Amino acid sequence: MLKERIRIGILMGGQSAEREVSLASGCNLVEILDRTKYEVFPIEVGEDSKWYLHHIDAPLLNSRSAIGREVPTGKSYTPPAAQHSELVTARVMRSRIDVLFLALHGPGGEDGTIQGFLETLAIPYVGSGVLASALTMDKVRCKVFLRASGLPTPEWVSFSRSEWLAGSADLVEEVLDRFPGGCVIKPNDQGSSVGMSVLGPAEDPTAAIQEALGFSGEILVERRIHGREFTCGVYGSEMPEALPVTEIRSTRTFFDYEAKYQPGGAEEITPAEIEDSLAAEIQSLAVRAHGVFGCAGITRTDFLLDESGPTILEINTIPGMTRMSLIPRACVAAGIEFETILDRVIGEALFRDQLVPAAG
Structure with missing residues (x-):
């Protein structure tokens, strides 16, 4: 039996390269959730892997969690002060909340790890389950699954750090031969374009491969598509619904980390100025x-469009929820209150066992 208000924990932070984005997403959710419906518990997963339950007036929640222009590296971590937070465990929180809203991004948050942990503790959570999270975060296996499901995705090759060390010259030759029109190189398990490079025709991929391998033990090399970029949000488990399509026009070479999170980094047009039939597709x-x-x-599913039609780049199971993020802005374009969608997915998480998931 639920209490008068739903007790909801917002889980954010973590140890991934997307920590700043996660904190910004989580703090935004804490701010906008309706206090007449929810009792909100802001929980930071520290870089020390400990869980910190922040007081509602804690500095973190009032700092507006600025996101830097570049992926943060090598910064020292200071745990939140005791007067502003309480050190807790997941087992302790299980008795204090009804549901967790996952705002963790990157490895440890979107890859099925935290989802499996919460399953073992029987803590309901908002978002995709273990298998869906693991498959979509693993870019190579995601593309294999897309192809097997008859969904369009660009041609690709992949290899591991050990394969690179054993035969880098052969792999460079293979990349140049397979993708004469250029390629996109990505770490296999990162988001927010972390460690990603876009190369032109005949451009030496060595430096880009080494950069990507600095973030992951496996990388994806994908055919570069010269076309328009779109993204589309979907919400719900039972009878999921699509939000309006957004076109992304980056002011940079591609929609990289800075373009995603800095003002003016990209022009995002919602609804996209395209034919109704293409938007529906x-x-x-x-x-x-x-x-x-x-x-x-x-x-949120990301697309590129060329003369052959739209093709899927990847599926994000925990898209950004910051003030600048695409999902909240798509809700505005659709004439839907973002809070209404949050209410729906929180309710579905609480009663997940009673729902019938949609088939693809």
């Missing part, structure tokens, strides 16, 4: 991807 592909992976909560 992109929305249909996004809903299908959401369904075939068995996703829940809110997802």
Whole structure:
């Protein structure tokens, strides 16, 4: 039996390269959730892996959690002060909350790790489950699954750090031969374009591969598509619905970390200025991807469009929830209160066992 207000924990922070983005997403959720419906518990996963329950007037929640222009590296970590937070464990929080809203980004947050941990403790959570999270975060396996499901995705090759060390010259030759028109190089398990490079025709991929391998033990090399970039949000487990399509016009070479989180980094047009039939096709592909992976909560699927049509780049199972993020802005364009969607996915998380997930 639920209490008068739903007790909801917002889990944010973590140890990934997207920590700043996660904190900004979490703090925004803490701010906008309706206090007449929810009793909110802001929980930071520290870089020391400990859980800190912040008081509602804590500095973290009032700092507006600025996101830097570059991926933070090598910064020292200072745990929150005792007067502003309480050191807790997941087992302790299980008795104090009804549901967790996952705002963790990157490895440890979107890859099924935290989801599996919460499953073992029987703590309900908002978002996709273990399998969907693991498959979509692993870019190589995600593309294999997309292809097997009949969904379009660009051609690719992948290799590990050990394969690179054993035969880098052969791999460089293979990349140049396979992708004469240029390629995109990504770490296999990062988000927010962390460690990603976009190369032109015949451009030496060595430095980009080494950069990507600095973030992951496996990398994805994908055919570069010269076309327009779109993204589409989907929400819900049972009968999921698509939000309006957004076109992204980056002011940089591509929609990188800075372009995503700094003002003026990209022009984001919602709804996209495209034919209704194309918008419907992109929305249909996004809903299908959401369904075939068995996703829940809110997802965002990224696309590129060329003369052959839209093709799926990846599916994000915990998209950004910052003030600048695409999902909240798409809700505005659709005439839907973002809080209404949050209410729906929180309710679905609480009663997940009674829902019938949509098939792709």
